[in-house]
Amino acid sequence: MSLSHYYGQFINLLAAILLLLSFAMLGQRRILSLINLFMAQGAVLCASTVVVALTTGQSHLYWSALITLVLKVFLLPWILHRLIRRLNVKWDVETLINIPTTMLIGIVLVIFSFNLALPISELAGTVTRSLLGIAMACVLLAFLMMITRSKAVPQVIGFLSMENGLFFAATSATYGMPMVVELGIALDVLVGTIILGVFFFQIREKFESLDIRHLEQLKED
Amino acid sequence: MEFLLVLGIPLLGGIVLALFGHRQRATEVNIVFSFLTFLAAIALTKRIIDGGPERFYDEQFFIDPFNVFLVALTAFVGFTTSVFSRPYMRIEHDHGRLTSGRLRLYHSMFQLFMFTMLLALTTNNMGILWVAMEAATLTTVLLVSLYRTSASLEAAWKYFILCGVGIAQALFGTILLYFAAEKLLGHGGGALLWTHLDAVKGQLEPTVMSLAFVFLLVGYGTKVGLVPLHNWLPDAHAEGPTPVSAVLSGLLLNVALYAVVRCKVLTDGALHSTLAGTLMMGFGLLSVVVAAFFLSRQKDIKRMFAYSSVEHMGIVTFAFGMGGPVASFGGLLHMTVHSLTKSAIFFAVGHATQKSGTQLMEHIRGLLKISPTIGWGLMLGTLAILGMPPFGVFASEFLILTTAMRQQPWATPFLLVALGVAFASIFGKVQPMVFGESSLRTLPHKPAMLPVFVHLALVLMLGLWIPPYLADWYRQAARFIG
């Protein structure tokens, strides 16, 4: 049993935690907790990147880990915290579908994505065997969360959580994308979040609420 | 050198205008930058005409027959749009709908948007392609909400979220692509280079590739505006400033479709089946039919033409899905003429809405009387987009429809119905706007109708005569699109 075997198990553990966090977010009603969960996800992501970097010895993955740490564990949660404080957002989150149903759908999704990823996992001979399935599940769960939330901030957190899933896929499942791509992705996420922040203020200014149900005027009648 | 300029000028323009875009002369500066970009694109095109396809900077960028004309087209429409936006934005400013600060935002973002699109077109790296596409979304989100009305904010929000989520799927697809490629091309930068991927596409793992393609199709397809992923499109087109609608419809959709087609080529090579093509045909057909039925409900003129863009993107997607040299040729031609025509229409629409002070079609009447050039521009543009020969849109629809009749006869009734419904809807609404009496006064300012007629003249030319090198590119591109 080599060290890499433990690394592999460790990554699998991290992946499981990631999935768990995704579920937790799906079931979470409070915004602050959501942000915290998101932060935790970022931390797990960072850890998994570091482990992969250790396993494979690819130095640029350390940079990725660093970016993740800065961006997803510190910067984005900080921005989000600031936002909800500045905007005085209500703490409770309303969902469009009730939580147990959502969870049930979530479980189906996880099974579905494992099923999808199964043939692929068999192809990959590395430590990252089943990670793709988990990453996909994370993405789909985040997607589900976006669908079920009726306020802007949780939706955005869902969006960012989806990015986390993607990032996890990018780093862990494939041992990291080329650096330039990762930098680009990071930049986009950052700019996106800033723009979102701008938006929140504008929406808030116009509608005096961040409830996206106000944003249903443009439609076919 | 030319290549560097093509990407560098708009980037520089974005920065410069971010600093000085609020000045009085910023509109002209915008034109100058766009013009320079256009010149650079011309030079690049000339170089390609003379020397054939090229790769730049360690193969990170490449120009091949498929993207060269899109680069030229993008630069050209960008330039004409900037010409159009000069009087348009001036008037918006004079009417107090925009402040100088927002004009600065507009100009800067316009240039950056051009940059991202040119980047997306020229990059050889599928990852960078994704980055550029995402950046294109980000730059335009703020343009859509430029007026800061509640409607425009809503549109921008939807645009941002839906395209953001969509593009995230595309990223997942890209990761899967990388996952499949790294086994063959090794770990590192080369594994995402399209040219390298293309070289080994036959050996890519089919299971992974099919999943990857689904994610990529859903992802980039959202930006193309394929039904049922199109929901952001009409809102964003209708609520943003008209020059933005013009470039969104005329350019962004093309670029997104370009990305889809690049992915399709790889998938086809890996799968040895028609899966990708079938999916694209399905989406294309659905888009054509659904969009056609949407058209008849529209009250807002820009919204209507936005749905028309969905319809036309559906046609192109269908064509590429069908494949074969003729259909792909038709698809490429349709991309070109659709951008030219649709942007021309939006220019005309922009002036028309400014003249009548509303986007509601029932209040726009008698354009021919208020301003014959706007009226004729809108009328001819509409006829062109509806596939009236001798405009180029007809040429491409001709190729696509006849090929469909040969290869996929089951699809033709749908196309027939959709085209008929689209014609009835759009023409029935445009005709009373152009014709008839109007109580409106003639406004003092002169519209910039030159871009409209230049575009329409080009479309007319493409319907009757396609320059040999362009035809050659189309043919070559059609060959590898398959």
Place this chain on the structure above:
Amino acid sequence: MPLPIPELFSIDWPLSLVVVWLLIGGAGLLAPRNLAFVGKTLYPLGALVGLALAVVAFEALGEAPQTRVLVLGLPDLPFHLRLDSLSALFLLLLGGTSAGISIYAAGYLRSGEGTAPGLQCLEYHLFLASMALVLLADDAYAFMVAWESMAFSSFFLVTSDHRKPEIRRAGYLYLLIAHVGAIGILLSFGVLQSGGALSASNGVADYTFAHMRATDHDAFWASAAFGLAVFGFGAKAGLLPLHVWLPEAHPAAPSPVSAMMSGVMLKTAIYGILRVSFDLLHHPLWWWGVLVLALGLITALFGAVFSAVQSDMKRLLAYSSIENIGLLFVGIGLALTFRSFDMNTLAALALTAVLYHGLNHAAFKSLLFLCTGSVLHATRERSLGKLGGLIHHMPWVAWLALLGVLASAGLPPLNGFVSEWLLLQAFLFTPGLPHGYINMLIPVAAAAVALTAAIAGYAMVKFFGIVFLGQPREEKLTLAHDAGILERVGMSWLGILCILLGLFPVFVIDKLDAVTRPLLGAGLGEAVRAQGWLLLAPINADRASYEPLVFLLMIVAVVALTFLIVRRFWHGRVRRGAPWDCGFPLQTARMQDTAEGFGQPLRQVFEPFYRLTRELPTSFDKLPRYRMVVEDHFWYWLYLPVAHVADFGSRMVAFLQQGRISIYLLFSFVTLVVLLFLVRG
């Protein structure tokens, strides 16, 4: 070195004449508001070009087909042009008719009505040029380009006076149906060029007609191509149930344009259907013929029945055009049926009737539309109920209209009769068909044709009698003036054509032989030539014969003789007096029979054909009012349901766009999941 001048029958001539037309049109833009320049220079020039086109087309009849390839077009598909006898015949029709109409238009043009004259000149000549190109085109793309250019240039002409909502509506309907029909034609070409072989063509598309001719089609795909062609060309021709645009667009257009559309444009659709079914497709199936025949019959009967009850003179003529188109389709159906049983001589007889009737209809219907134009200018009135007695104020127009009316009613010795005569002769041969039911049903169809012709006569009497005879129904009509000199020239030209076509059928049929022979391998030329130029006997003299010239001379002789004898033996005294008033001296001109009144017996007989809305006054009405609206059932049976279905569809798709972003995300999500599910393993 002198320029080599091509032979008169060369394809270069029509081609250059088309270019000249385009140039004339372009010249109109130089001075769009200069009426004198446009009217007195450009239109007469256009008429000359038309005449020249007629001459070169006439020369080209019977010559070997010639082809040209232009630089224009798609990269692998430059415009192919071809001049064969079929094209030449229709070019002759176009040139000859347009010469008269253009000269008329030169005099008809007035300023201040809608589109500027120069722009109208461009549209008009573009219309002419595109029709010529339709006839010359030898590949699907060139054909479609010309075809649709024809549609939209005529659309702009129709909507010249676009300030009026009903004209806009008419134009809209017209262009919509034209466009949908064009898509049908396009798809038909799509089938033709592939020959139904889905994979065999290995991706190489060849859209030339030469390729289509060379391709073999199995029965299913040939039928598909034929069906689509009938749909597409039928939409243009006004075949039931796609006819609804016709009675709207013709009245809306300026009269020379109505004349052009009715006289020539409808014939391009006939040309198209002939081209597809006799040239591009090799062997028709028998049921194609029966189908076309049935459609044609219904159309003809419908058109006739409706034209008799119209109260707008141009609508009346428009419905009459529908009727004539129906007759043309009847002939085509007959020719197809004969052809499918390889009875080529009889097919040639039916086809000759079709071609002949095409020429005739172009002449007399254009003439009639031009007459309505003059009436419209003189009186500003289109409604039959407000006209009357114009023969006293505009004798030129009236007598020329009488000529057109007689020709249109299919009366000997004018041209309309000859072609109907040929058609009926063709019917009399159907018992020879080796098919048990058709040969019995088709003579019954002959009865319907006869009925149609008779009703057409009714409508024509109504048209002429109400407009030109009787007393003026309105005061202002007494101020009406006759047509100007240019208008007279144009109308007289068409009138002379009507007479010549009627009196010299042998020459015409001899020329038509050149058209039918390449298509069917048979013609009537030899048979008619054998009898000499006086006697028309298409098969043999025992079977059937007709001598229009003798016919005319006999009538003229009897009239002259009678006149002389009466004068010689009795006297020529005339006393003018008031007409007999039935003992009721308060009669006014308004008490004459109205247009509605004249149509009333027919309305009663054919009641199920119409959708009638009637408002009768009661005896207590302060302002008694009688109102009568005759509508087309097809609106309610076909068009409105289609519109409702479309509306329903759009209501359904609206559910896709309800504004809620979560739902949008759900769409995206479901799409993703479904697709993943589909591609999974």
Place this chain on the structure above:
Amino acid sequence: MEFASAILLQVLELVLALLVAPLLTGWVNQCRAWLQNRSAPSLWLPYRQLAKLFEKEVVLAHNASGLFRAAPYFIFACMVLASAIVPTLSTDLPFGPAADVIALVGIFALARIFIALAGMDVGTSFGTLGARREMLIGFLAEPALLMVFFTASLISHSTSLSTIVETFAHREFAIHPSLAFAGVAFTMVSLAENARVPIDNPTTHLELTMIHEAMILEYSGRHLALIEWAATLKMYVYSCLGLALFFPWGIPQGALLSNLLIALPSLAVKLGVGGFLLAVIETASAKMRIFRAPEFLGTAFMMAVLGMLVHLLLETGK
């Protein structure tokens, strides 16, 4: 020689038609009077009437146009032409090829249209009313007549009257049930076309249901004379047509003057009997309401079509 005698026969036939036509009308009137127990007018009354009308001056309405004045000559010419085509004395007529049965229907239609237009010309209520009704009768009678001819043409494989008569009279004798239908249809059409009871009443001038007389109400003098003469000619032509189609025996083939010895007496007998039968029909039936006329003629039309179908079913041997 043959040709010369053919020309002579043709002229003879024409002259005979012109002269005998009023007599036929007179004969019918006389028979009718007998049948109705009235004292009959003179057989020569129609001639006297024509002579009287030619003498009288023409009174024209103020707004009568040239068409109004030309129409009588034209109508008369049409009827003369028709009578020149129908074989009465010989089947070999020089004018025969000028018009076949379809053209003959065309001639009748031409005359009808002129008389209808003339009726509308002055613009009185009666004239237009008559014209309208005339056209109503016409559009149903014409196709019916054409279908009668078609039945005959299908049997004889020709639309030329001469050939038809030759086939019926001189080729092998065959019974054609279809001709029975055609004969009934033809009789009905003839009644309508010649303004006879039950469709129209030729003896009245002022009745709300009249057709022919209403149209020509404004005519007087020589114009009226020509129209009346044309009307008698029309009846003569119809009678001869009926005789030629259904009782063709006695019409000789070839243009020999000696044939007249058979032709003239047989024609006289046939016309006499025919005229009498017409009178019988007119006496036995009552005048119909004008809107029953389409039904009557529709029946005729159906009968004619039925005749054609019967021929195709029973007589073509399929």
